[in-house]
Amino acid sequence: MKKSILILSAAALLMAGCDKISPDDYTQSAGGGSNWTNANVHRAFVEKYTGPKCTNCPKADVTLDAAHHQFGDKLIVISVNYPTGQGVPWAGNPDLRTEDGTAWSQYFGISELPAAYLDRGTKQYTGSMSEIVSDIEKVINQTPQAAVAVNATAEGDSISITVDVELYSQLDGGLSLTLALTEDSLVYKQSMPDGDPDENYVHNHMLRDVITGTWGDDIPMEGLAGEHKVGHFSYKVTNSDIQLQNCHIVALLSRKSDRSVINCAETTIN
């Protein structure tokens, strides 16, 4: 009897223990267009709260620029213009404050600048944020729980966006997708650490608008590993100051329960 149990156990393990895939099936269509490449990467999302009259904000920019240099497209940053105080624009300069950015900063209880959050976690980074770099690396080294890919094309002032989401793990509690429009190379006056404002400071990753709801749109997924969903969005640019050639679309896949970011992706607008 004991021998039979042993043999049966061994046979069960052997039968369950090895999948064989024929060469014709090594690959399968993934959807997501060209941006699906490296979609399996766990990217880190940093939202940085900044303001044109914040003297220490350029220090945070230096840190995050260096992090960008180190991690490449595995790091996605959105700079959010704080709604009051140091976030108020200098006279004659563009106003980059947004309703969604205001809601985000209120949710996190931002009271000093600069401030940042990583993947919408619980830790707030302030000052030069040097410690954020090692935390970004930890996030990037984690096995992703989901893949996100985003493609965007523009025709005139209309943008068509396609987002692919594929879950690798079971994710309970509901998911949401946030799409944001960011713009680089915005030149306007910025207070500097030495006290003298720089009239020609280059601002990158600035939040211009949130395309979905402020905290994203619900994704109709059951949260099961292997689930794949494609979503199509369209957006009309109403602010004529926005230069689409300098813009990106950022896609954030988040948990509805605590708004933490599971994975993210970014694309230029073609």
Add this chain to the structure above:
Amino acid sequence: MKNKRLLLSALACIVSGVAGAQGIMGGHVTGNIQLDGQMSHADSVIGAEDVPEHLKLNARADILYTNGDFSAGLRFEAYQTPLLGFNAQYTGQGIAHYFVSYKAKRISVTAGHFYEQFGSGMILRAYEDRYLGLDNALLGLNVTLRPVDGLTVKALAGKQRVYWDYGNGLVRGLDAEADLNSLVKPLSDSKLHMTLGAGFVSKYEEEESIPSAADPASRLNLPLNVGAAAVRLNIDYGHFTLQSEYARKGQDPSKINDYIYRPGEALMVNMSYSRRGLSASLQAKHIDNMGFKSVRSQAGEMLFINYLPAINKQYTYASLTMFPYVTQVNGENGLQGEVAYRFKKGTLLGGKYGTDVTLNASTIYGLDTVQVGGAGTEGYTASWLGLGQHYFTDASLEVEKKLSKKLTLTAIYCYQEFNPAVEGEEPGLYHNHIVVGDLHWRVDKKHSLHFKAEWMGSDSRYAPDEGLTDRRAGDWLMGFVEWSIGTHWFLSASDQYAYNDGTGNYPSIAVGYTQGTTRLQVGYGKQREGLLCIGGVCRPVPASNGLTFSLSTSF
């Protein structure tokens, strides 16, 4: 009468209860504690970087409770912050390891964390090496059955530790080993002793999306269950021993093999002859795509399910370990031979006390491969005996001679060829000649001295302007002296100096005190950057300049 019976029953209950309590409260507790600390400051000459936290600490305490067939244990670990060279992901503290275990004649069960090995480890070896910062412990259930004398069956399932977390992959394994002389009656008195074993390990991991190299818009169709099986046969006959194991792994596209679908295989054969005064061995190894991790997307040293033993001789001398060989899990062919002979006392070469001479040689090559594609393909084809890139060769002659009752001398000459490609660096070949002299002098009953002098001549060069940045390169002189005073104290001083084509001078001193099972050691000096390897598994050791200390005790 009835009342008396009740009273006796109650007393029996109380007595048995007390006895039971004593059973639980009995047993004994053992353990050990180790604390290692390091302070280092920047030194641009040797490439040491500043340690902003000033003090780095690794600490651990193992506690084991044993009571008859039952045991339970836990290990507390703290890395605040980890010593230089240990992965920063260890930062933190807590109970890293715990288990309960029952071990009887026919069955052993462990629940919690456990270490285990099937055969030589080519399909499964969960182990820990504190000096490498490596812990592949499985958290789960491990059962060993010994249904009859001579037969051992192991079954396990669990997830592997990765720093302070666990890998997503689920590891399941089954192994059986039969001592044929115990199981087969006609063999019970035979001089021929045979052990036959077979094992199977499977890992399950959830789906993930890996892009195909050929078509970025496609993703790989990954096997969720990956299996590896091995058979092994060990034979002893008189002075002869044969140990052999063959392992095969199913399709296992992973980060370490660049997501190719080629199955893996490995063969290890070790033949040896040994009699008094003479031993000889010949070992051969073939590895082809046998890196086996419980998380396919994980690079680095953690989460290996298996272990591929090193084939070259493992030395402890600094010069001989300057360029250690790192096992190439993606593919290598290797051969090692060793002959050891003892010249008897009273002979010309044996002298008054006898002389031991050991000749060892090993050579390791990569596979001779033809590439057929990248991720999402078979990867390459390779012939079994074909030789690709030359990775490593060494040949050494070691002579150990007791010169007098108080003096023992060991002398080694070693020739080495080392290809930095095994460390992921630009391919090349360093040619090193190494000479070691090691003298132990027992001065009197209380004092002894230990001297080591080492020289290495190498055609490797340190020339950062030309992109040659390996600080181990060049010609080296090394010296070491240790003075032991009684059973308690020792003092030592050493220096490693790159006198030609290299860089750096690495003096250091150390003092140690031992009292019973407690040992304290404090050192100060410079540490050369390099690799620390144990059995072909390595971790980088960054340069440092400062104080180190170590305290260990057991109870």
